[in-house]
Amino acid sequence: MSGPQANWLPDGRRLHLHHGPIDMIVGIEGAGRDAAFQRAVARFGALLDELVAELPRLRRPCGGPVEAETAQRMVEAVRPFAPDFVTPMAAVAGAGAETILAAVLAGPGVSKGYVNNGGDVAFHIAPGETMTAAIASPVPGTVTLRAWDPVRGVATSGAGGRSHSLGIADAVTVLAQGAATADAAATMIANAVDLPGHPAIVRVPACDLSPDSDLGERAVTQEVGTLDVCEIATALEAGRGYAARLVARGIIQAACLSLRGACVTVGETVMIEERDPEHA
Template structure:
């Protein structure tokens, strides 16, 4: 059985934590930095076992009654998307990042912190501080986050990501008030970027690719062939329309959707610039 591991990255400023499929990078600033890193490592050591204990419930739509801190965050994050099909697993990476961030903040003197869980990031920004986050997307860019902004989570999903997608987006990056919400929303928006029935899109049942997938027999995208410019625009518009409804409901603050080099954005707080930083 694997055990949780933690080691410093070459810059000596960020901590890499790894346990099975969970891979996180943590950065902390402030006078309480050392103690905060210790809290992060201690909490990380229990995270995977807690999730595994509740996996059967977390792989079901809605999730039902769950007990763990991270599991509760997952269930709450997908609640706004009912009655659409979605399981709490859509928010697992963002919720895990939030759990570690909560441990970091369970002590004084942390001015800035981030927990990057495979590209889904939870942030803390103290008053008068700001943070630059790199966007994990085919479209290079950064997002400037300030203490007064509502955004505290960034997540990316798409057909080329770690998880299966029902859609064809190369990437959908979402800014939201929490990382768990951003994670779930990115998944759902990426699913909406689609051309149902298109002959150039190869789909297979999720259970054939991953027997334990929470998606069961639902068809997930395996390959996307040739698309015309009009088809790309139509797929992106489907995703943009879905994302706009989430912004209108205040579920997310903004989103950036990309497919075959074409990009659309939704929301007033999208601030994407040429990529020049790896802060998060």
């Protein structure tokens, strides 16, 4: 495996950071932009090695004592979901984004910034600024984040994502105060969108697909067959109810859940503006 790489995207304004399984896009605005990009590159260099060093503990349901900055973010992000089964790995992408964003903000002159780690995004929005984030839903859309809003993290999970899911959601997008929390919550809500025992859903032990999976022998979704309208609504309602409880506890601000073209939202801050696919 090659070492950490940093390259400008064709627009010359965004930076692509790559190392092993990690792919990040960093965008920064403000007078301190150049120095902030340098800090992001410097911090990214050690990120993967730090995570690998603590993987055995991060794959445990309770996490265990950890030392590195990102690992600590992961452990803290999943703590609110106990006693439900979850390991700190559910927050790895969001926590990594937060770590790089923290490096970006370690100096002055950043008015807006974001770190997109495979679709899980950490934001910085200075007073008077706004940012727009894409939302995964049956109708592609966006949500506008303003400086006074509490949301600084957006993450998406589902059965079709990079990680294995215990549920059947096509996508669950979560808005939360931080990217690590949003990442963990999206995983948990996506797990809750489910029809246990349904014959059209094919499940296999996670370890059969990924021998080192933190999910072990737990059955993860491999394929979802035909579902009728009522079954889709039932599965979404299970996830909506779980998401609503997270909103009520103040863990997340909002969520958008989708399955087979149907969509439900939770939380008053979800304001999706439909985007014309021909002009996206």
